[in-house]
Amino acid sequence: MRQSELFTKTKKEVPTDEVSKNAELLIRGGFIYKEMAGVYSYLPLGLLVLNKIENIIREEMNAIGGQEIIMTALQNPELWKKTDRWDNEKVDIWFKTKLKNNTELGLAFTHEEPLTNIMKNYISSYRDLPKSVYQFQNKFRNEVRAKSGIMRTREFIMKDLYSFSKNEAEHLEFYEKAKKAYTKIFERSGIGHLTYLTFASGGSFSKFSHEFQTVTSTGEDTIYVNEENNIAINKEVFTDDVKKDLSLSGDFKETKAVEVGNIFTLGTRFSDALDLTYQTEKGDKKPVFMGSYGIGPARLMGTIVEALADDKGIIWPETVAPFQVHLLALGEDEAVLVEADKIYESLSANSEVLFDDRREISAGEKFADADLLGIPYRAVISSRSLKEGGVELKKRAEEKGKVVSLKELLVLLKPSA
RNA sequence: CGGGGCAUAGUGUAACGGUAACAUUCACGAUUCGGGUUCGUGAGAUUCUGGGUUCAAAUCCCAGUGCCCCGACCA
Secondary structure: OEOOOOOOOOOOOOOOOOOOHHHHHHHHOOOEEEEEOOEEEEOHHHHHHHHHHHHHHHHHHHHOOOEEOOOOOEEOHHHHHHOOOOOOOOOOOOEEEEOOOOOEEEEOOOOHHHHHHHHOOOOOEHHHOOEEEEEEEEEEOOOOOOEOHHHEOOEEEEEEEEEEEOOHHHHHHHHHHHHHHHHHHHHHOOOHHHEEEEEEEOOOOOOEEEEEEEEOOOOOEEEEEEHHHOEEEEHHHOOHHHHHHOOOOOOOEEEEEEEEEEEEEEEOHHHHHHOOEEEOOOOOEEEOEEEEEEEOHHHHHHHHHHHHOEOOEOOOOOOOOOOOEEEEEOOOOHHHHHHHHHHHHHHHHHOOEEEEOOOOOOHHHHHHHHHHHOOOEEEEEOHHHHHOOOEEEEEOOOOOOEEEOHHHHHHHOOOOO
16 A cells, blocks of 8 residues: 555644553554544554454454354343343443334443344254354443543444353363463464463352453553463452462562453353253253353554554554555655655565655655554665665664565565465 | 543644734645755634623633543443
């Protein structure tokens, strides 16, 4: 894509009403636009990143047998009354609305109820289990206080997967697979080294749930990291009993972290309430054993920015970057610009390239934009680089680049399949 | 839901109670061309909304709304 064609522009200044690093950098770079508190739109660059993240998650969910669907955000109160989650006293984050005929509707903050209800139509035998189903879908939560840029918003896309198993043993088997899939997702997203499997409260469903917490100074949660076992415990359940329970020895380091994923054992709470049962081999009727597994792709995007950015801007890992290469053409020398066009064409064949072409701005501004946007590789072509034999290639996080020939460039940037 | 702060051009800021200024952005013209270059000319504002005090309100007072931060909350 030619940067001169991109409708968004970078900004030097950011509205003072944004304090968090993720919002500041993403707004300045033109990745997102703030509509109101806790409500953001995703612009071309932001959507590219979000799609990359979603695809990583999608691949890993498919790999463990997840089947993708999309459910509606509009919710029928009847189902939620059956599980006692319609009452505002019980769930205080509902957005509710009404049809013209005064029928009440809810905007979904999660999807256990409607999916359990769907599955009733398709699960009737032990032969139908286990199954797992997921979606990327907008959730609405009427948070009293949205904050931290795109980390806690009132509307957000969530990947929510739900598992349906015959019994606890079968459930745990899937749960372990999901745990590994989550670990892979965060590794592939470039924050694996900062992300810990974390024991957290299981709520009313089970003793523990597992969170995936990414260490950043701006996180909302406090966790205690046990480096020896590469594991952490959320402050909310950090007691001597729990430590003994988990038989963890060694030091625990207190740190702030962001919850980028959460997996839950639900048991039969929803299948009981909504009557999702199956028949066993012997003909008995049993409730389906469920689990739920969430990741917010936008929060993950914000976390990557928070965790990896430097004082000049964003540093995207290659796996989630909107483009792999940022090609900058410097100067007004026609020969250089013609050569840059050629390089852009050849690079585009195999790589995702953002080409800062004939924009009438200074070299300094192009560099500043490149640093802000955080594309992993920066390739500079100028009369100087041509004199030195080609294109100057530099990684975003590196101080100095090196001049390579076009041939070398194409090889270096070849996607490692 | 408690506490604190803020609200002026697209953005960032300024303006004793005396009729809105500067920077940036944008348009045009020069200049420059490897780290947000320099200069000129222009465009851009019912000063959040409603009320009150006053000869006079961006400025003081009251209410509302919105935004940010801290805390509580967070399937």
